[in-house]
Amino acid sequence: MPNDPREPDPPPEGAVSPPLGDLPRSDPPTGAGDGPNEEPGPDAAGGPEPAEDAYTAELRELEDRWRRALADLDNLRKRHARELDRERMLERSRTAAAFLPVLDNLELALTHSGSDPGAIVEGVQAVRDQAVNVLELLGYPRHAETGVVFDPARHEAVSVVQDPDAEPGTVVEVLRPGYGDGERQLRPATVTVAKRE
Template sequence: MVEEQNEETRTVDLVNDDLTGVSAEEIRAAQAAVAAQLETAEDRWRRAAADYDNLRKRMTREVETAREQERQRTARAFLPVLDGLDRALTFAVNFDESVHGGMQAVRAQAADALRALGYPEIVVDGATYDPQLHEAVSVVEDASAPPRSVIAVTRPGFGTPERMLRPAAVVVTRRPDEE
């Protein structure tokens, strides 16, 4: 019924013991001990739940980061293929029209693959120079065009301002009187 833990304190098993002969003070002490244990267990449970939630969030971030890194590695592997196709297309103008068309189709498929990976081709036609999207490789004086206009692309770019794979290398205009 009542066990003696040491000479000063006794513990009471409120569930299994017959409580006859146990003082109210001993019952209150046992209740306080059980309440303290419950509070400790609840605190440990809350901490474990918070740790699990933090772990889940961290793992989600790490998986997304790994996916993004792999997506970028895969997209970067396509860049030399696209550059080679672009160079081949510049020389393919003398080839049969069907060969030239086939090469253009393969180039379009490669660009579509990059778009599917989240890196669309940067549209340059009639654009104003944007340092987030373009890399100026040359500046040409041209009084007929607005300043900072993109007039030629030397290497296509892929991505968005938030997710850039490679900026487009472009030729930009300026007015003759600008420095």
């Protein structure tokens, strides 16, 4: 019987025919959701892209690290302020403790005020030397030298006098001693200076 021209020719013997569901489509897809069984793509309204999820997670992690760093900085600032206050208090107590023997000796001199006046004067001078020594140990040496050249950084001139025995521009008399040097100066020495000719 002759073949019907409307039916396709049978495949040659030994050839494998593809399954019916896997036949290639001839028309390209027009967009997401055209067919009933198609999965929505990453651009579909079904959810965010995987790259966007990673970006959001990294952003959250960076914000968390930033907040932790701010909290650590605030804690460090508070701890530093507490330690600074504690160090100031300790230094104040050390300085006061260094002057306690001076105060003790002054009180001892006052208890012997009825005895020999010469001994009292010697005792007060010893207490003064002790106080000067304490200041020097704290980094503030005493300056009460005469005959040195006037230095505006170390001296404060309150008067100028004519003195034939002194070099012009030198310290003739110290009215009030100075303590300390340079940036660690408590006060300059108050002096009288020989007049320049």
